[in-house]
Amino acid sequence: MTDQNRGTAFRALHQKGNPFILANAWDIGSAKMLAGLGAEAIGTSSAAHAFTLGRPDMGHVTRDEALAHAQDLVAAVDIPVSGDFENGFGDDPDTCAETVKLSYEAGLAGISIEDTALPSATPYERAFAIERIKAASSAARTLPGDFVLVARADGVMNGQYDLEEALARLKGYDAAGADCLYIPLPGTLADQARVCASTNLPVNALAAGPLSGVNRADFATAGVARISLGSALARVTHRVIRDAAHGMFDQGDFSMLGTGMSGSDVDALLSDPTE
Numbered sequence: 512m513t514d515q516n517r518g519t520a521f522r523a524l525h526q527k528g529n530p531f532i533l534a535n536a537w538d539i540g541s542a543k544m545l546a547g548l549g550a551e552a553i554g555t556s557s558a559a560h561a562f563t564l565g566r567p568d569m570g571h572v573t574r575d576e577a578l579a580h581a582q583d584l585v586a587a588v589d590i591p592v593s594g595d596f597e598n599g600f601g602d603d604p605d606t607c608a609e610t611v612k613l614s615y616e617a618g619l620a621g622i623s624i625e626d627t628a629l630p631s632a633t634p635y636e637r638a639f640a641i642e643r644i645k646a647a648s649s650a651a652r653t654l655p656g657d658f659v660l661v662a663r664a665d666g667v668m669n670g671q672y673d674l675e676e677a678l679a680r681l682k683g684y685d686a687a688g689a690d691c692l693y694i695p696l697p698g699t700l701a702d703q704a705r706v707c708a709s710t711n712l713p714v715n716a717l718a719a720g721p722l723s724g725v726n727r728a729d730f731a732t733a734g735v736a737r738i739s740l741g742s743a744l745a746r747v748t749h750r751v752i753r754d755a756a757h758g759m760f761d762q763g764d765f766s767m768l769g770t771g772m773s774g775s776d777v778d779a780l781l782s783d784p785t786e
Contacts, residue, residue, distance in 0.1 A: 648688030
C-alpha cells in the first residue's frame with residue numbers, strides 16, 4: 512500500500528456512527544498479530560512505546576525514536592498506521608508542521624497532536640493550542656497524498672480543565688482544519704455523545720477507564736467514528752506479566768504459563784501470508 516493509498520483508505524474508515532477500531536500496537540509483533548486478527552488500522556501508542564524502552568509515559572520518547580518505531584510498524588503491516596505523536600514533539604507551531612511532514616514521509620496515514628506542554632500535564636493556552644493545530648493542518652494540506660490529522664484536548668483526562676473548555680478547544684480545532692477530534696475520557700458515555708454532537712467532524716473515543724465497559728454498538732449510537740485503545744491493551748499484557756511473576760516468585764506457582772497461546776498459533780499470525 513502506497514503512502515497516498517494509506518491516507519485515502521484511512522480517511523474512508525472514519526464514519527460517524529459506524530466506528531472502526533484503531534488497534535494500538537507497541538512493536539512489530541503486536542502490530543502483525545492485531546492485523547492478522549482483523550484490525551483495519553494500527554495506531555502507535557506513545558505510552559506503550561515508552562514502556563518497551565523502559566521509560567514512563569508523557570514526553571520521554573524523542574521524535575526520531577517515535578518516527579523510527581512508526582516506520583517499523585508501517586513496514587510490518589499492509590493496513591494504515593496512525594501515529595500517537597503526543598504534542599507534536601515541541602511547543603512551536605512550526606515544529607508541529609514539521610512533524611506532520613516527517614510523519615507522512617515515514618509512511619503514516621495520519622497522526623494525533625495533543626494540547627499538553629509535555630513532560631508536564633499543563634495544557635497550552637487555548638489560542639496557542641489552536642494555532643498549533645492550524646500549522647499542522649496547513650502542513651498536511653500541502654502533502655502529495657491524504658493525511659488524517661487528529662486534534663486532541665487532553666485536559667479533561669489530565670485534570671487540567673473541564674469538558675466545557677475541551678469543547679471550546681474542539682470548536683477551534685475544527686475551524687483550524689483538523690480532520691478528526693478527540694477528547695480522551697470525557698466522562699460518561701453521555702458526555703462522549705455530547706462531544707460527538709458538538710461537531711460534524713469524526714470523533715475518536717478511547718476504550719479505557721470508565722469507557723472500557725462500553726461496547727461498540729453503544730459507541731456507535733453515541734456518534735463515535737473511531738475507537739482507539741491507547742495503551743490499554745499493552746497494560747493488559749503488563750498485568751499478565753505481573754500476575755504470572757507474583758505467582759512464580761512469591762508462591763513458586765507456574766500455572767499461568769500454561770494459559771498462553773500455542774507457539775504454532777502465534778507463528779501463524781506472525782507469518783507473511785505471501786510467503
